[in-house]
Amino acid sequence: MNQTIMQVVPVTFTYPVHFTEHLFEPQQALLRDTLAGPGPSGDHAPRVLCVVDDGVLAAFPELAAQIQTYFAAQPGLRLVAPPLGVPGGERCKSDPDVVGRIHEAINAHGIDRHAYVIAVGGGAVLDMVGYAAATAHRGVRLVRVPTTVLSQNDSAVGVKNSVNAFGKKNWLGTFAPPHAVLNDRAFLTTLEDRDWLGGLSEALKVALLKDTAFFDWLEANAAALAARDREAMDHAVYRCAELHLQHISGSGDPFERGSSRPLDFGHWAAHKLESLSGYRLRHGEAVAVGIALDCTYAALNGLLPEAAWRRILNVLRTLGLAVYVPELGTGTQDASDPRSVLSGLNEFREHLGGRLTIPLLTGIGQPVEVHEMDHDLLRRAITVLEDLQAQASSPSVLHLHSQGVL
Numbered sequence: 474m475n476q477t478i479m480q481v482v483p484v485t486f487t488y489p490v491h492f493t494e495h496l497f498e499p500q501q502a503l504l505r506d507t508l509a510g511p512g513p514s515g516d517h518a519p520r521v522l523c524v525v526d527d528g529v530l531a532a533f534p535e536l537a538a539q540i541q542t543y544f545a546a547q548p549g550l551r552l553v554a555p556p557l558g559v560p561g562g563e564r565c566k567s568d569p570d571v572v573g574r575i576h577e578a579i580n581a582h583g584i585d586r587h588a589y590v591i592a593v594g595g596g597a598v599l600d601m602v603g604y605a606a607a608t609a610h611r612g613v614r615l616v617r618v619p620t621t622v623l624s625q626n627d628s629a630v631g632v633k634n635s636v637n638a639f640g641k642k643n644w645l646g647t648f649a650p651p652h653a654v655l656n657d658r659a660f661l662t663t664l665e666d667r668d669w670l671g672g673l674s675e676a677l678k679v680a681l682l683k684d685t686a687f688f689d690w691l692e693a694n695a696a697a698l699a700a701r702d703r704e705a706m707d708h709a710v711y712r713c714a715e716l717h718l719q720h721i722s723g724s725g726d727p728f729e730r731g732s733s734r735p736l737d738f739g740h741w742a743a744h745k746l747e748s749l750s751g752y753r754l755r756h757g758e759a760v761a762v763g764i765a766l767d768c769t770y771a772a773l774n775g776l777l778p779e780a781a782w783r784r785i786l787n788v789l790r791t792l793g794l795a796v797y798v799p800e801l802g803t804g805t806q807d808a809s810d811p812r813s814v815l816s817g818l819n820e821f822r823e824h825l826g827g828r829l830t831i832p833l834l835t836g837i838g839q840p841v842e843v844h845e846m847d848h849d850l851l852r853r854a855i856t857v858l859e860d861l862q863a864q865a866s867s868p869s870v871l872h873l874h875s876q877g878v879l
């Protein structure tokens with residue numbers, strides 16, 4: 474007997490991404506409304522487990538008490554325990570014990586599919602808590618409260634979660650849309666400069682791929698952003714988040730089944746540099762270098778006009794982002810050397826599965842995909858960036874020709 478039943482399961486995911494300030498202040502209805510209403514069983518207050526990045530708890534010492542006070546005033550919600558602190562930064566994704574602690578708390582406090590996990594923190598904590606939430610009971614509801622520029626404008630608005638395994642970033646993970654994303658601009662005020670600035674590399678990335686007008690705006694406002702202008706940051710975060718969300722809903726591949734991943738511009742090198750640096754480099758900082766590298770490569774091989782290359786490098790430098798780090802220089806003679814950034818190309822292909830597909834630019838707002846990269850040209854691009862970083866020359870005199878490579 475040969476028979477086939479072709480099963481079709483149409484599913485639409487809907488989740489709000491709110492932009493607000495002082496989410497946990499008592500008069501703020503947004504959080505209550507986001508979690509409001511009886512659970513589907515109809516007769517009990519939904520349980521809520523709150524997990525908070527230790528770094529956020531240190532920057533806002535009153536936050537844990539504030540969260541408890543907030544929920545104490547909400548009879549329709551039940552905070553099951555004081556906020557649970559977890560270590561922040563990429564290392565929390567590499568320590569299985571941390572995920573284990575979240576699973577234990579979900580189990581111990583009876584967080585079921587009608588309850589909520591609220592994750593407050595930077596992108597790494599949200600990735601890790603999201604993974605724990607998505608794998609408990611095949612997925613409990615997750616509310617993300619991102620606290621960094623990078624997570625508010627990029628990682629936390631999407632549909633992915635992950636932890637690291639086998640020494641590889643994001644090796645374990647699922648696609649799981651959140652219940653809601655609540656962006657609170659007040660969390661950005663205490664960020665170190667490196668995190669304030671680093672997150673802007675994702676805004677530059679998405680502007681270069683999708684929105685020439687947004688690139689022009691970033692170019693015009695780079696100095697204000699570097700000077701921590703809050704209004705400028707509000708716009709950068711909002712527009713960057715909006716472009717990421719439009720891509721996820723409109724690209725036709727929200728769960729990345731194809732081998733092309735257009736939003737990963739600059740990321741093949743970035744992921745490798747993060748790992749080579751032992752995560753000394755933060756994601757946004759590594760993405761800035763990755764963008765600089767791929768743009769310089771594209772300029773050297775004639776894809777990207779030099780004028781556009783100069784504008785892009787100028788924006789990176791005005792934002793105060795490094796375009797060269799020592800990890801670019803190690804072991805680059807041999808792409809099979811795992812200490813070489815060039816080995817990141819192969820790791821990127823493995824992670825995507827299928828054919829190597831790298832987004833590059835032929836102009837600002839004009840992405841193109843390539844399937845191989847010339848290693849000699851990449852080495853030359855690295856040399857150009859090393860020279861640029863060393864010169865600290867005025868951005869207006871950035872010329873490929875002056876580097877003696879054209």
Ligand SMILES: [Zn+2]
Pocket residue numbers: 627675740756760
């Ligand atoms: Zn990224």
